[in-house]
Amino acid sequence: MTTSISIFDTTLRDGTQGEGISLTAEDKLKIALKLDALGVHYIEGGNPGSNSKDIEFFRRAREMNLRAKLTAFGSTRRKNSNCEQDVNLKHLIESKASAATLVGKSWDFHVHTALQTTLEENLAMIYESIAYLKRHQMEAVFDSEHFFDGYKANPEYALSALAKAKEAGADWIVLCDTNGGTLPTEVHEIVTKVCSVIDANIGIHTHNDCELAVANTLAAINAGARQVQGTINGYGERCGNANLCSIIPTLQLKMNYSVVSDEQLKSLTSVSRYVSEIANMVQPVNQPYVGNAAFAHKGGIHVSAILKDSKTYEHISPELVGNKQRVLVSELAGQSNILSKAQELGLDVDAISKSRDIIERVKELEHQGYQFEGADASLELLLRDASGNEESAFTIESFKILCEKSEANMVTEAIVRVRVNGQQVYTIAEGNGPVNALDNALRKSLVQFYPSIADIHLTDYKVRVLDEKDATAAKVRVLIESSDFNDTWSTVGVSSNVIEASWEALLDSIRYALLGKKSSGSLEQWPESVGLSNH
Known part of the structure; x- marks a missing residue:
């Protein structure tokens, strides 16, 4: 007993x-x-x-x-x-x-x-x-x-x-x-x-x-x-x-x-994350059993093995505690990582015939400072671009930011030129900072074509300095987390200009959101591909 x-x-x-x-x-x-x-x-x-x-x-x-x-x-x-x-x-x-x-x-x-x-x-x-x-x-x-x-x-x-x-x-x-x-x-x-x-x-x-x-x-x-x-x-x-x-x-x-009970045990990860949210404490990603990285695999040899049998590098099935297996794509990735990620995303694995080129592209981007472990949405867009499976919803022609400081406050204004399905849209919007102003202007440009954009909002914004020794000229990495009523996703941008890095991550966020709406059939019309590459 x-x-x-x-x-x-x-x-x-x-x-x-x-x-x-x-x-x-x-x-x-x-x-x-x-x-x-x-x-x-x-x-x-x-x-x-x-x-x-x-x-x-x-x-x-x-x-x-x-x-x-x-x-x-x-x-x-x-x-x-x-x-x-x-x-x-x-x-x-x-x-x-x-x-x-x-x-x-x-x-x-x-x-x-x-x-x-x-x-x-x-x-x-x-x-x-x-x-x-x-x-x-x-x-x-x-x-x-x-x-x-x-x-x-x-x-x-x-x-x-x-x-x-x-x-x-x-x-x-x-x-x-x-x-x-x-x-x-x-x-x-x-x-x-x-x-x-x-x-x-x-x-x-x-x-x-x-x-x-x-x-x-x-x-x-x-x-x-x-x-x-x-x-x-x-x-x-x-x-x-x-x-x-x-x-x-x-x-x-x-x-x-x-x-x-077994069913109660399956709720352990969600309980852990719920308590950390209520307590306003960041949950360590490497926390055993319930951490986001508890069943994450990064090394190519590891991924190749778990594709054959997950027991090769997992001590239990993550579903037993309500967690899930994750395959990370980074500079340490091999072909197995790319193929596993493509399969997870529902892409035609056979169509990704240039997976070696993709691996090299990922490694080069990570060398520049990009990090796709915490930016799955940007990675998916990269894979779709490489596989010829991506149609862009819009293209950016230019943007401009104006800042004016008065005694009372600071006003930031963004001007964005966007082309959608051959039609040029010129939009001006204000914000409480350059990123917020750009976000508002871009949404204002696109919402008339894609009303669902009104449901999307930014939930987190992180800036990481990559080269501290370069002081204010240092390269930065920006991670943006976005949500709608059904999903949450993260995107990344890198530049020595924090506004440009933020802009890259912001564009990927909107592109990914529209990609999801398209695949779910919630958009009545999808513009012809006009091409957009942020990286």
């Missing part, structure tokens, strides 16, 4: 302690729904006694009918007091959460230095606080803070803290590597010892200060722990917490534990 592992998500509490992360109550409610759909078993929402935002979250979350157990966070009672007068414990009860996490000390150094009390009083604080929660019919999770450091310094006292929690009725006893400095071999040895002397449900909570949070979590599971505490994308204080986006699939796909 497959052993089940309980997933305790603390993204909304411990995760928000990470630098640069701040979530509103509304943000936390949205993320909670995603976590619940993923199938985590506990959602720790925050400390209802610390701020009005968390109080609002618990009030509204109670009405959401979550399948996961909504969990409030707090600490053991204050020293030399009683639970009935402890405001923190009262807030836990008033939150009406299904469970509560109590953090308590298990390291004698912390008892003397941080709490400045006796070892006996600390044990009383643990026992009485957990017993108080149990009297109010709450599930009690005891987070034994700094347990591994405490065990290494004074194993007898660290174990006595756990024993007191068990005696008081704790439902879970969680061993915390709070400073993140313990090694996997130490974790395995210590958790094994704990499981042999403490007859209780044991959990693990690790931090990533030595880049070992995931490894330490897996070591603890191997030693007998049955609850994992962590966060989506590993968010958390300092270097972060154990990353559930790595732990969940590893436990389920590699170690044969029951964690979530």
Whole structure:
């Protein structure tokens, strides 16, 4: 029988302690729904006694009918007091959460230095606080803070803290590597010892200060722990917490534990990216399992092999976690990369008879500073041009930019001459900068021929200096991301003039959008090919 592992998500509490992360109550409610759909078993929402935002979250979350157990966070009672007068414990009860996490000390150094009390009083604080929660019919999770450091310094006292929690009725006893400095071999040895002397449900909570949070979590599971505490994308204080986006699939796909359903596992990538968007954090492209590059292949030898069998360079099928395989085309590409990309785009592979020429063209462009890994739309246009499969919707005859600075503001005006199906269009438009003015003028020229252009908008604009030593004369690479109601695509331009580089990327964006409309049949008329090459 497959052993089940309980997933305790603390993204909304411990995760928000990470630098640069701040979530509103509304943000936390949205993320909670995603976590619940993923199938985590506990959602720790925050400390209802610390701020009005968390109080609002618990009030509204109670009405959401979550399948996961909504969990409030707090600490053991204050020293030399009683639970009935402890405001923190009262807030836990008033939150009406299904469970509560109590953090308590298990390291004698912390008892003397941080709490400045006796070892006996600390044990009383643990026992009485957990017993108080149990009297109010709450599930009690005891987070034994700094347990591994405490065990290494004074194993007898660290174990006595756990024993007191068990005696008081704790439902879970969680061993915390709070400073993140313990090694996997130490974790395995210590958790094994704990499981042999403490007859209780044991959990693990690790931090990533030595880049070992995931490894330490897996070591603890191997030693007998049955609850994992962590966060989506590993968010958390300092270097972060154990990353559930790595732990969940590893436990389920590699170690044969029951964690979530197969369908829920397929949502892991989308949950990871959703949380990063809400938290306004850039997701590392190389993040295991869920990163954009987790199943990306660039080297020609690699691509040639995965075309025969993806297992040659992929440890799992990316679809199992909701991700997808990507073939990158760059200066390292071989013929296999080009053919794979053409096949992915639905082009006639046999028609690309000059694939060697295309490879050389890509390599030359990348040498100039172009980068097609993050600009799939520009790459598709390049392949279509090379295969004779591309018809241009318009041609640019010229453009001009005028800037005027007054005391009140800066006015930028763009003039664009475009030819569409033999007809010349002359357009003037203003913008809040040269790129915006050019964008407005180009759209104004084309929208009368292609009304769908009105649905397209730029969603991101990035400029990268390629030759810093050349200062203001340096060559730059511009990446533009565009969207409509159905799709998102990226294009690239390179020049020593930032406006020209932006213009190239902008033209590719519009060309690609019209290409998609044409292939979908949404344009009633397609002008005769008049030719346009930006590169």
